[in-house]
Amino acid sequence: MKKFINDASQVEDQMIQGMVKAYPDHLRKLDCGNVVVRAQKKEGKVALISGGGSGHEPAHGGFVGEGMLDAAVAGAVFTSPTPDQIYEGIKAIATDKGVLMVVKNYTGDVMNFEMAADMAEAEGIPVQYVVTNDDVAVKDSLYTIGRRGVAGTIFVHKIAGAKAETGASLDEVHAVAQKVVDNVRTMGAAISPCIVPAAGEPGFELGNDEIEIGIGIHGEPGTHREKMRPADEIVDILLEQILSDLDYTGSEVALLVNGSGGTPLMELYILNNHIADVLAEKGIKVYRTMVGNYMTSIEMQGFSISLLKLDDEMKELLDAKADTPAWKE
């Protein structure tokens, strides 16, 4: 394993410290562990918290700031944060309007966020949450009952975050977050594995001419492996699954072409070239495209396509001001 790290056991701590040192105007780290909150707490709004295992950078700490999250909790790489950690995050950001948790659907995450919510509610903090489950690849998976929450989660951060910034109630912010969850679908593929630093070796092996279709954001299996294909054919496979899962006919969509961490932007643009053509052919209007590393899997060479079916409210909130390390608007 060759990585720019010092010690596998220090990866999460040093990463969070390095992130906060890069963005001191945006981020502050709590003393209790790897919980990142806005440098200046904002009162009078619903506070948003998200997080999960580390290894998905810039998610989730990179999305803390005006118009998006108020806190992000980082567990060990690919491991849920603890209930205590999440609870400390909730306490640090809670306002009299309450707290919305955005949780990706992994069994450990859901359980720990729920426990933290119970702890917070026992202290009188109103907490609601949504569970993202945008990955259409597999129904149940290695770590999940039901579909996995993956890159589409970023749209929940942005849209619910913008709604919270307007001073909306917890019910209203929850409702728009759930609307995003209900209208976003994602599917990915990868051609190389990722290496969890503490493990020191790849989480899976792929042959020189193989691709994993439907891969998860921890390198967990997708629908199947097959021979490597041209980029356009891979796009066709993923889009077919996504478009058959939700009726996008005649819709406007937000499109996220998400890199897994090791994929050159050059290749993401080449993928987008065909994605845009297919959607145009099918009469699906792309209102907005984002291309880049938003929800990564350490150094995995892969990508995912997320399509969010928009309405006017979501369009307005998607374009509203955001000032975070990884998303500015």
Next chain:
Amino acid sequence: MKKFINDASQVEDQMIQGMVKAYPDHLRKLDCGNVVVRAQKKEGKVALISGGGSGHEPAHGGFVGEGMLDAAVAGAVFTSPTPDQIYEGIKAIATDKGVLMVVKNYTGDVMNFEMAADMAEAEGIPVQYVVTNDDVAVKDSLYTIGRRGVAGTIFVHKIAGAKAETGASLDEVHAVAQKVVDNVRTMGAAISPCIVPAAGEPGFELGNDEIEIGIGIHGEPGTHREKMRPADEIVDILLEQILSDLDYTGSEVALLVNGSGGTPLMELYILNNHIADVLAEKGIKVYRTMVGNYMTSIEMQGFSISLLKLDDEMKELLDAKADTPAWKE
């Protein structure tokens, strides 16, 4: 070679098309080739053009837009654009205030941009240029007489671009661009090679425990190879070279921790953790930090550190409004 591409001979064309399809509000492609210009031409300001070989995405097309570049010219991967291409770019963006070219110091790039400038001046378009040469690693290199122009170039785009937006004259925009060139230094390292699609194999080989110190943005040799070290020690080696090349004592700096394309953001943050500590120890104040993929080398796992010594003018221009695909302010 496993990449998300269709055909090595189509990589540049499909990438540029995919980029323009992602950002139609920002970018327009000229019919004459891989030249990207602002979707809406802006008159009454000096127009900025940059570019070079493809493979450095988001550089340079990702920096076309308000407050930065007016055009970016993309050659084949790691190959200078032709004089004709650059000339078409200049003609498309030229205003009565003239054109500034930002050229990275590679022999082919400098020659071709100079030829294009001659063609434009013969048509009565005033053209000036700066040549960036921020890489302190090697004096001459595989493709360069003198130092190489690398990631520090992005600061020229931002600061000269913001100056141009104020309506400043060509002489004034040139002067601030040259000031950035004179005050920025960069050095990088890599632990894995990159693969030019048309070549189909890595441009160099590194052992399982080796690192190339001082590597260039095309994977060309740096100062030396050595055994892999912890991240902090690599930072120490690079910073020592940078800080011994220019006197930063008591200065405020802008810091760019640039990823080479295949490096996880996790590792860039870990690197920044120590960079920030070393600079603080030395009394160098970091005014602003940027961490991410700005000037890449396809899928290379590497990074570079750029330090720009700031004055009040550069600080103001660094923070001025920008609206481009890859840098928003």
